[in-house]
Amino acid sequence: MIKPRPKPLSWAAAATTLVVALACVSLQASLIVPADLPTLVREAHTIVLGRVTDVRGIIRPGTRRVDSYIAFAVDDAIKGRADRTILFKTLGGTIGRYTTIVHGSPVFEPGDEAVLFLGRGATPYPIGLSHGVFRVRTDRGSGERRILPPPMLIDPKATMTIRRGDGTRAPIPVGTFTAMLRDLAARRQP
Numbered sequence: 001m002i003k004p005r006p007k008p009l010s011w012a013a014a015a016t017t018l019v020v021a022l023a024c025v026s027l028q029a030s031l032i033v034p035a036d037l038p039t040l041v042r043e044a045h046t047i048v049l050g051r052v053t054d055v056r057g058i059i060r061p062g063t064r065r066v067d068s069y070i071a072f073a074v075d076d077a078i079k080g081r082a083d084r085t086i087l088f089k090t091l092g093g094t095i096g097r098y099t100t101i102v103h104g105s106p107v108f109e110p111g112d113e114a115v116l117f118l119g120r121g122a123t124p125y126p127i128g129l130s131h132g133v134f135r136v137r138t139d140r141g142s143g144e145r146r147i148l149p150p151p152m153l154i155d156p157k158a159t160m161t162i163r164r165g166d167g168t169r170a171p172i173p174v175g176t177f178t179a180m181l182r183d184l185a186a187r188r189q190p
Contacts, residue, residue, distance in 0.1 A: 037149075040132060041079065041117070043127050044079060044080075044132065045124070046077070046082055046116075047080065047117050047118070048072070048074045048075075048082050048115070048116050049074070049076040049078060049174070050074040050075045050076070051111065051113045052111060052113075053071045054071040055070050056069045056070075057098075066098060067089055067092065067093055068090045068091075069087055069089055070087070070088055070089070070108050071086075078178055078182055078185065086118075087123060087124075088116070088124040088125060089124070090106055091105040102129075104130055105129045105130065106130045115178070116133055117131075117134075147172050
């Protein structure tokens with residue numbers, strides 16, 4: 001008596017099996033919604049202007065992840081109190097040949113100048129990852145220090161189309177930007 005051969009699995013059956021197996025896997029993700037400038041000012045415990053003096057990678061206890069601790073020389077405390085040098089933390093960093101990358105987390109190097117919106121904690125951190133970091137750039141022609149605001153800071157209540165090279169996103173002089181922040185911090189916000 002001849003035994004019938006079992007039929008091979010079809011591609012559809014194999015694909016269905018794979019989809020079912022992957023559906024059982026737990027996935028996690030984070031979403032950070034961009035905040036407008038008044039919200040960033042309200043949520044920040046401290047807002048400072050200054051320069052990065054040192055960056056050190058530290059392995060997070062109990063994991064293999066690297067975080068960065070940044071020493072920051074404060075030139076101007078815009079909101080809250082700050083020592084002349086503060087230490088804050090960002091997710092991701094490098095120790096030797098090991099690097100942890102966290103998308104959306106700011107990366108710093110010594111000499112970087114920025115306005116930081118820092119949250120409260122044992123070690124402060126930039127609010128909303130990179131959303132709480134406004135980099136200062138020096139204009140090559142004039143030597144003026146400026147900040148390029150994100151699109152939603154121009155008019156957060158207006159509907160707008162974001163275009164590459166949009167002329168409405170003109171860099172703001174650092175003094176004008178810090179004056180805007182002081183004005184917002186002085187207002188009573190809900």
